[in-house]
Amino acid sequence: xxxxxxxxxxxxxxTFKVGIYVDWLVKWLMHNFGDIFNAISDGILWVLLKxxxxxxxxxxxxxxxxxxxxxxxxxxxxxxxxYAFLVLLIGSFGLWxxxxxxxxxxxxxxxxxxIVGIPIGILMTYKDKxxxxxxPTLDAMxxxxxxxxxxxxxxxxxxxxxxxxxxxxxxxxxxxxxxxxLGIKNVSKEMVEAAHSFGSSNWQTLYKVQLPQALPxxxxxxxxxxxxxxxxxxxxxxxxxxxxxxxxxxxxxRIDIARGFESGVSIVILAIIIDRITQGIVNRHKVPQx
Amino acid sequence: MTVKVKVENLxxxxxxxxxxxxxxxxxxxxxxxxxxxxxxxxxxxxxxFDVNDGEMFVIMGLSGSGKSxxxxxxxxxxxxxxxxxxxxxxxxxxxxxxxxxxxxxKKVAMVFQHFGLLTHRTxxxxxxYGLEIRGVPKEERYEKAKNMLATVGLEGWxxxxxxxxxxxxxxxxxxxxxxxxxxxxxxxxxxFSALDPLIRRDMQLELLDIQAKLKKTIIFITHDVNEAFxxxxxxxxxxxxxxxxxxxxxxxxxxxxxxxxxxxxxDVDKSKVVQAKHILFKPSALxxxxxxxxxxxxxxxxxxxxxxxxxxxxxxxxxxxxIDDTIKAMQDGKTLKxxxxxxxxxxxxxxxxxxxxxxxxxxxxxxxxxxxxxxFMGIIMRVSVxxxxx
Numbered sequence: 001x002x003x004x005x006x007x008x009x010x011x012x013x014x015t016f017k018v019g020i021y022v023d024w025l026v027k028w029l030m031h032n033f034g035d036i037f038n039a040i041s042d043g044i045l046w047v048l049l050k051x052x053x054x055x056x057x058x059x060x061x062x063x064x065x066x067x068x069x070x071x072x073x074x075x076x077x078x079x080x081x082x083y084a085f086l087v088l089l090i091g092s093f094g095l096w097x098x099x100x101x102x103x104x105x106x107x108x109x110x111x112x113x114x115i116v117g118i119p120i121g122i123l124m125t126y127k128d129k130x131x132x133x134x135x136p137t138l139d140a141m142x143x144x145x146x147x148x149x150x151x152x153x154x155x156x157x158x159x160x161x162x163x164x165x166x167x168x169x170x171x172x173x174x175x176x177x178x179x180x181x182l183g184i185k186n187v188s189k190e191m192v193e194a195a196h197s198f199g200s201s202n203w204q205t206l207y208k209v210q211l212p213q214a215l216p217x218x219x220x221x222x223x224x225x226x227x228x229x230x231x232x233x234x235x236x237x238x239x240x241x242x243x244x245x246x247x248x249x250x251x252x253x254r255i256d257i258a259r260g261f262e263s264g265v266s267i268v269i270l271a272i273i274i275d276r277i278t279q280g281i282v283n284r285h286k287v288p289q290x
Numbered sequence: 291m292t293v294k295v296k297v298e299n300l301x302x303x304x305x306x307x308x309x310x311x312x313x314x315x316x317x318x319x320x321x322x323x324x325x326x327x328x329x330x331x332x333x334x335x336x337x338x339f340d341v342n343d344g345e346m347f348v349i350m351g352l353s354g355s356g357k358s359x360x361x362x363x364x365x366x367x368x369x370x371x372x373x374x375x376x377x378x379x380x381x382x383x384x385x386x387x388x389x390x391x392x393x394x395x396k397k398v399a400m401v402f403q404h405f406g407l408l409t410h411r412t413x414x415x416x417x418x419y420g421l422e423i424r425g426v427p428k429e430e431r432y433e434k435a436k437n438m439l440a441t442v443g444l445e446g447w448x449x450x451x452x453x454x455x456x457x458x459x460x461x462x463x464x465x466x467x468x469x470x471x472x473x474x475x476x477x478x479x480x481x482f483s484a485l486d487p488l489i490r491r492d493m494q495l496e497l498l499d500i501q502a503k504l505k506k507t508i509i510f511i512t513h514d515v516n517e518a519f520x521x522x523x524x525x526x527x528x529x530x531x532x533x534x535x536x537x538x539x540x541x542x543x544x545x546x547x548x549x550x551x552x553x554x555x556x557d558v559d560k561s562k563v564v565q566a567k568h569i570l571f572k573p574s575a576l577x578x579x580x581x582x583x584x585x586x587x588x589x590x591x592x593x594x595x596x597x598x599x600x601x602x603x604x605x606x607x608x609x610x611x612x613i614d615d616t617i618k619a620m621q622d623g624k625t626l627k628x629x630x631x632x633x634x635x636x637x638x639x640x641x642x643x644x645x646x647x648x649x650x651x652x653x654x655x656x657x658x659x660x661x662x663x664x665x666f667m668g669i670i671m672r673v674s675v676x677x678x679x680x
Contacts, residue, residue: 194406197365198420198471199395208419212410 026155041162044108048161052104060096064088067273074280083276086269093262095244099270102233102243105161106274109168109229114222117173121180121221122206131181138174146171146232154239164233164241172229179221183214216285223278230271244270294507295341295364295475300373302359305330308371321530333359333368335531346501346508348522350515350554356531357511361477364509365398366390377475395424399468403480405460407452413463414439414448420471431470438466441500458489465497469504478510482517494521515554519543519563527551539563560678566646567639569678570659570668576601579608579627583620586611597655599666600630607658607666610634636660639667643678650675 030037055063064084071080090099124131149171153163187210195205211218237245244267251260303311303324311330321332334356341347351357362368364375366382374381382393399420407416414435421431439448442462452460461481468476482490494517501508512518518525519539526536527550535547543563546552575593577586579602590598590613597612609630619629634655637646649657656669 188404188406190402190404190406191408193362193367194400194402194408195419196367197394197398197400197477198423199391199393200423201391204423208422209408213408215410 022155029156037156041157044112044162044165047111048104048108048165051107052100055100055104056097060091067277070277070280071273074277074284079276083273086273090266090269093266095247095263095266098242098244098247098263099266101241102230102245102267102270105164105168105233105236105241105243106226106229108165109172109233110222110226112165112169113173113176113225113229116169117176117221117225118180118218121177121218122184124177124181125184134177138178141170142174146235149232150236150239159240161241163239164236167236167239168229168232171232172225175224175228176218176221179224180214180218183217183221184210186217187213216282219278219282219285223275223282226274226278227271230267230274234267291342291345293340294343294345294377295509296374296376297340297364298338298374298376300337300360300363300375301335301371302333302356302363302368303330303371304333312371332531334363334528337373337528337531337533339526339533339536341507341509342523343507344505345523346510346521348510348512348518348525349528350512350518350522350525351528352513354530355528357513357528358479359531360528361400361479361509361511364475364477365394365400367400395420395471397473398475398477399471399473400477400479401461401464401468401481403483405452405457405464405484407460407463407467409452412449412451413444413455416452416463417467417470419467424471435466435470438470439463441469442466442496456489457485458493461485461493465500469500469506474507476506476508478508480511480513483513490517497521515558516562519558527554540565540568544568561644561647562642564643564678565639566637566641566643566657566659566670567667569643569674570639570670571674572668573599576666577611577626578603581626583616583624583626586616586626587613587620590616597631599658599669600626601666605666606664607636607660610655610658631655634658637670638662643675646670646675 058066064087067087068080068084071083073080087099090096120130120134124134146167149167150163153167153170157163157166191209191213192205195209200208233241233243234245234248237243237247237249240246244263247263248260248267250256251263301312301315302308303315305311305328307328308330311324311328311332314324314328315332315335319327321335324330324332337356337360339347349357349360359368363370366385370383373383375383377393377397382390385393408419411419414432417435417438418431421434426434436448439445442465444459444462444466447455447459452463455463461484464481482493485493497508498521510518510521512521519542522539524536524538525542527534527542529550535542535551537545540563542551543555543558543560546555573593575589575595575598577589577598577600579600586598586600590596596614597610599610600608602608609632611626611629611631615629615631616626619625633653634657635649635653636658637649637660639659639661646657650670650672653672656671657675658669659667661667
């Protein structure tokens with residue numbers, strides 16, 4: 001017997017079911033704070049639907065034109081033409097509507113990430129205690145696979161687009177916090193001193209000196225956050241987020257190679273275009289240094 | 291002369307518990323002991339000095355001597371651990387946030403070693419910055435900034451970015467930005483150290499020009515002795531957070547209080563500091579125009595010299611006679627007036643030795659020092675010009 005206990009497979013006698021407590025906790029949360037979660041859920045859903053509505057309201061050639069113009073302005077004219085053609089390709093696959101669903105989740109998540117992330121990044125430079133809490137949290141968040149975020153999102157918000165936005169936001173927020181923090185910290189000490197020496201308030205120093213100086217770094221953060229949101233939104237198809245990711249998932253389940261290829265390529269195209277254009281914006285905002 | 295800035299017993303300690311460390315410092319521990327025991331750095335230690343209105347006060351010291359810490363206390367970028375800083379009779383250490391902001395906006399401006407320009411703004415928008423913070427209307431601050439840029443010789447560069455300017459020009463922008471606010475006090479933290487020597491010299495001269503025009507109270511930091519002595523009305527030498535000596539450049543040169551300062555002033559280019567009045571001496575031999583030739587000969591003989599200056603009853607310089615001419619005149623029956631020589635050099639007492647070198651080497655007579663009313667003050671021997679340089 002003893003030999004079995006130490007040498008064999010894990011003994012069944014040692015059990016500790018933690019799941020049931022978590023279940024209780026979630027139920028307790030839903031019971032007591034259900035209204036709050038509902039309100040958050042409704043708010044996010046409203047924003048999301050408005051964005052999606054808008055994207056679908058714009059005529060297809062309008063979208064192509066905007067992408068062409070962005071590509072032209074921040075890259076070059078050939079890039080603009082190429083991007084517009086690639087998006088046209090996605091439409092020709094019959095995936096236009098799915099693309100817009102995916103984009104609206106990405107946009108909503110990015111907007112929330114920026115609204116929450118940039119102030120946290122700024123505050124971290126001033127409040128050491130906040131930094132002590134936030135830094136390890138970000139480390140933990142960035143080592144975790146995106147997959148894991150689906151669980152709490154589903155537990156608290158159920159299935160559908162809203163938990164997708166929540167999970168995507170949580171997954172995508174670290175870069176913008178980190179890089180905002182880095183950008184503000186790297187502003188030359190003398191420049192900040194100069195601003196103070198003329199009697200600027202902290203607020204004036206922030207928006208007249210630190211933010212403009214940190215802008216290129218913050219933009220890089222926004223670029224990375226956007227890219228991470230895009231990768232997460234695909235995974236979120238598993239909890240019922242409509243869009244290109246859902247198409248891939250369905251194709252996998254049915255071993256439908258044609259459908260899988262088309263939707264997979266569409267995701268890649270979307271990723272490349274968003275990355276290129278935001279990179280272009282980043283480069284345009286480089287601050288000349290001495 | 292009114293006192294503009296009065297600093298008393300100022301101490302600044304960097305670290306987590308400056309107040310507790312202050313007690314140890316007062317208990318007699320040295321800077322090094324405190325660093326070892328507590329990890330606190332003593333920036334400045336019990337410093338007191340006055341700066342007069344309209345004065346250029348230079349604080350000189352090597353890196354780590356606390357000079358930058360000190361100047362940053364004067365506009366509270368560093369909050370002193372102890373002591374008071376009175377500006378126009380008000381202790382700025384006791385100011386609350388609002389009063390301090392007002393003080394910085396209106397009374398004091400700073401020029402930085404690495405310029406501290408806002409690289410995302412154009413030159414003119416940099417110069418406007420202080421006015422912008424004060425809430426001066428757009429057109430007015432644009433005008434003021436433009437004028438100030440013209441004053442520092444940067445007309446036409448308004449819409450460039452700082453990165454497009456050379457180092458010297460960038461520091462002119464820094465200076466214009468500080469002056470645009472029309473502050474009473476200008477703090478300059480090693481403003482010319484990052485510039486190459488030729489540009490540095492130009493900027494020093496320009497600063498002296500601007501100072502002559504605007505008459506600001508300037509507190510200037512440098513590690514360069516020559517710069518300190520060239521610019522400073524008075525100079526304070528700092529070492530390890532303590533002021534070792536305060537005085538005019540001549541005082542410090544003439545009487546260094548300790549070996550440290552002696553070493554420090556060793557490489558001073560004295561020709562730019564020492565003036566005629568410092569090396570002149572009052573000759574024991576001097577002849578009045580009323581005296582006869584005999585007196586002149588006797589004066590020269592007893593003193594063992596070959597020429598002597600002649601003055602009138604009001605000590606105004608009339609000329610010079612040589613022993614040969616005088617003896618000849620005695621034989622020819624001429625008077626002192628007939629044999630006066632005028633081809634010697636005169637100088638005023640404020641002239642720097644640097645400018646006397648060529649005179650000294652091209653004349654065979656001593657240089658006469660006269661004041662503005664032509665009164666004879668003394669002579670400078672050619673050899674004393676040379677010895678003043680060593």
